[in-house]
Amino acid sequence: MQSVSKHQKPITIVSPNSFLAWIGKFLLILLGLLALYVLAKNLIAKPSLFAQNVLDGLKLGFVYALIALGYTMVYGIVKLINFAHGDVFMVGAFVSYFAIENLGLHVWPMVVFPNITPMLGSILGTISVILLAMVICVLLAITIERVAYKPLRDAPRIAALITAIGVSFFLEYFGLLQFVFSARFISYKRPFEEVTWYINDGIHAIEKGVATPPGSITFSNIFVIIIVATVLAQIFLQYLVRKTKIGIAMRATSFDKPTARLMGINVDQVISFTFGIGAAFAALGGVLFAIAYPSIRTLMGVYPGLKAFVAAVLGGIGSIPGAFVGALIMGQAESLTASYISTPMRDAIAFSILIIVLLIRPTGIFGEPEKEKA
Amino acid sequence: MLLEVKDLHVYYGAIHALQGISFEVNQGEIVSLIGANGAGKSTTLRALSGLIRLRSGSITFKGENITLAPADKIVTLGMSHVPEGRKIFAPLTVRENLEMGAYIIKDRAEIDRMTERVFRSFPRLKERINQLGGTLSGGEQQMLATGRGLMNKPTLILLDEPSMGLSPILVEEIFRIIKEINAEGTSILLVEQNAQMALSVSHRAYVLETGLITLAGTAKEIASNPQVKEAYLGI
Numbered sequence: 001m002q003s004v005s006k007h008q009k010p011i012t013i014v015s016p017n018s019f020l021a022w023i024g025k026f027l028l029i030l031l032g033l034l035a036l037y038v039l040a041k042n043l044i045a046k047p048s049l050f051a052q053n054v055l056d057g058l059k060l061g062f063v064y065a066l067i068a069l070g071y072t073m074v075y076g077i078v079k080l081i082n083f084a085h086g087d088v089f090m091v092g093a094f095v096s097y098f099a100i101e102n103l104g105l106h107v108w109p110m111v112v113f114p115n116i117t118p119m120l121g122s123i124l125g126t127i128s129v130i131l132l133a134m135v136i137c138v139l140l141a142i143t144i145e146r147v148a149y150k151p152l153r154d155a156p157r158i159a160a161l162i163t164a165i166g167v168s169f170f171l172e173y174f175g176l177l178q179f180v181f182s183a184r185f186i187s188y189k190r191p192f193e194e195v196t197w198y199i200n201d202g203i204h205a206i207e208k209g210v211a212t213p214p215g216s217i218t219f220s221n222i223f224v225i226i227i228v229a230t231v232l233a234q235i236f237l238q239y240l241v242r243k244t245k246i247g248i249a250m251r252a253t254s255f256d257k258p259t260a261r262l263m264g265i266n267v268d269q270v271i272s273f274t275f276g277i278g279a280a281f282a283a284l285g286g287v288l289f290a291i292a293y294p295s296i297r298t299l300m301g302v303y304p305g306l307k308a309f310v311a312a313v314l315g316g317i318g319s320i321p322g323a324f325v326g327a328l329i330m331g332q333a334e335s336l337t338a339s340y341i342s343t344p345m346r347d348a349i350a351f352s353i354l355i356i357v358l359l360i361r362p363t364g365i366f367g368e369p370e371k372e373k374a
Numbered sequence: 375m376l377l378e379v380k381d382l383h384v385y386y387g388a389i390h391a392l393q394g395i396s397f398e399v400n401q402g403e404i405v406s407l408i409g410a411n412g413a414g415k416s417t418t419l420r421a422l423s424g425l426i427r428l429r430s431g432s433i434t435f436k437g438e439n440i441t442l443a444p445a446d447k448i449v450t451l452g453m454s455h456v457p458e459g460r461k462i463f464a465p466l467t468v469r470e471n472l473e474m475g476a477y478i479i480k481d482r483a484e485i486d487r488m489t490e491r492v493f494r495s496f497p498r499l500k501e502r503i504n505q506l507g508g509t510l511s512g513g514e515q516q517m518l519a520t521g522r523g524l525m526n527k528p529t530l531i532l533l534d535e536p537s538m539g540l541s542p543i544l545v546e547e548i549f550r551i552i553k554e555i556n557a558e559g560t561s562i563l564l565v566e567q568n569a570q571m572a573l574s575v576s577h578r579a580y581v582l583e584t585g586l587i588t589l590a591g592t593a594k595e596i597a598s599n600p601q602v603k604e605a606y607l608g609i
């Protein structure tokens with residue numbers, strides 16, 4: 001990989017004066033205008049449908065944000081694209097599946113406290129399921145780091161990268177084996193009931209068998225939970241990294257490991273901690289994703305993982321706000337493309353956005369050029 | 375004896391950087407390590423603080439064998455290393471850099487006390503408390519590096535060229551502070567290009583030449599040695 005600090009000029013496809021560069025720029029602008037035109041046309045023609053698509057994109061984008069945080073934090077500290085991260089997300093979903101299906105963990109409050117209100121009961125139950133998924137994923141990620149990445153910390157970066165891909169395949173296809181699990185999609189039982197509302201002159205609950213008036217926008221408690229959980233996660237992370245001792249130590253370690261050790265920082269512990277935090281967020285994302293799109297399988301982490309990775313690069317890998325913004329862009333791109341261009345195109349468009357952004361700003365939206373260390 | 379180093383050998387690949395050096399630092403002393411560029415001074419400090427592995431030899435600190443101890447463990451025993459080239463955490467503020475210096479201290483009040491102590495020696499840092507380390511001037515970074523090294527209340531501090539890049543007035547200042555730190559009870563192992571200044575504040579000194587100690591004695595003896603005068607003092 002080339003040092004990014006070399007690319008400072010806005011567009012670096014070919015030499016700026018050449019004819020080709022102008023064609024390239026022209027085509028990009030044309031493409032952008034075309035996309036804007038399609039969006040504007042649809043916005044005017046059917047504003048409520050457009051708003052609906054934006055909401056759906058937000059739901060997706062917020063889940064991607066939870067995964068992207070892990071990519072960006074781990075990259076920040078060990079300069080590794082942890083390709084197994086999307087599979088940790090999958091494991092989070094599976095842990096919650098087994099917790100609900102086999103342990104009935106989501107109903108423990110109702111069993112232990114029969115008089116508990118259903119609302120409080122299902123909140124406690126769902127939080128328990130999420131916590132269990134988080135704990136398992138944190139342990140998994142720390143184990144992966146210790147076993148697969150730590151021995152390669154001083155090896156060329158490409159070695160760890162290939163190992164990460166190997167770990168990813170292992171998690172995906174080990175689960176796929178007949179005696180472990182299977183390749184089937186299995187339907188996921190939510191830990192709580194979905195409740196939907198529509199917005200049309202105020203917010204109304206949707207009742208079964210009653211059609212919503214035309215032009216309504218609908219959303220569910222799942223949507224609300226995803227938004228709230230992700231925003232809380234983001235605030236928690238900002239607080240952690242900016243204000244706490246371990247957070248400052250993470251930034252110090254990411255900048256200069258030997259000097260961090262001279263401060264008394266146990267660099268291995270800080271790295272484990274970072275993998276752990278990333279995995280906890282991925283687990284949260286996995287459970288929420290399964291609740292939102294209730295069908296799971298061992299390959300379910302591949303695309304969300306890739307999209308979140310793209311989101312992290314788009315936002316500027318290593319930057320926490322960047323991961324968040326990148327993920328929101330990816331969510332919108334996917335949702336709006338699927339609705340207004342074509343569903344099969346959505347992944348192609350998502351990755352095209354990455355290419356275009358990187359052409360214009362190689363370090364991503366919030367990324368800073370890698371500084372030469374003194 | 376606070377620090378005892380015996381027959382230290384360090385290699386960088388095939389380069390035999392330290393070829394069996396032995397020396398010691400007693401409680402309350404300032405000891406200088408002088409030598410030409412590439413003699414192995416920084417390597418010696420890196421070996422002491424656990425940043426590089428030895429091939430052979432032993433290091434005893436406060437009676438404890440720390441030869442194989444990891445760097446982050448050695449700090450907790452009371453040895454602080456201010457590395458060559460400042461090594462400020464550029465994306466961290468001055469305050470955060472100092473916080474990291476006090477990483478091993480759990481008591482908040484203690485950290486605040488040490489911060490005040492560092493600000494007394496380096497008032498400039500107080501004015502820049504919320505500025506990013508990377509945006510400080512070279513001299514300010516050197517002050518921050520030294521201040522950060524003091525934050526964990528070391529028994530022994532290893533200073534690698536603390537006067538590098540400082541203006542003459544600041545050099546005077548930093549040596550005054552070195553004496554002050556020492557007067558407060560901290561032992562110091564000092565590596566300096568400025569041999570004259572170093573010898574003037576030190577109790578004892580060692581001369582290092584391409585990985586070997588060739589001369590040892592009190593600072594006065596070393597300063598009056600004819601070869602040292604010629605090679606390091608430019609007299």
Ligand SMILES: Nc1ncnc2c1ncn2[C@@H]1O[C@H](COP(=O)(O)OP(=O)(O)OP(=O)(O)O)[C@@H](O)[C@H]1O
Pocket residue numbers: 386387389391409410411412413414415416417418458
């Ligand atoms: N990381 C390294 N890899 C290979 N060789 C090294 C490394 N670090 C130091 N050396 C070599 O080891 C020898 C001692 O280096 P060291 O940095 O200890 O010298 P020094 O006495 O501190 O010099 P200076 O006064 O220039 O700082 C030099 O010959 C140097 O080239």
Ligand SMILES: [Mg+2]
Pocket residue numbers: 415416417458534
């Ligand atoms: Mg040196």
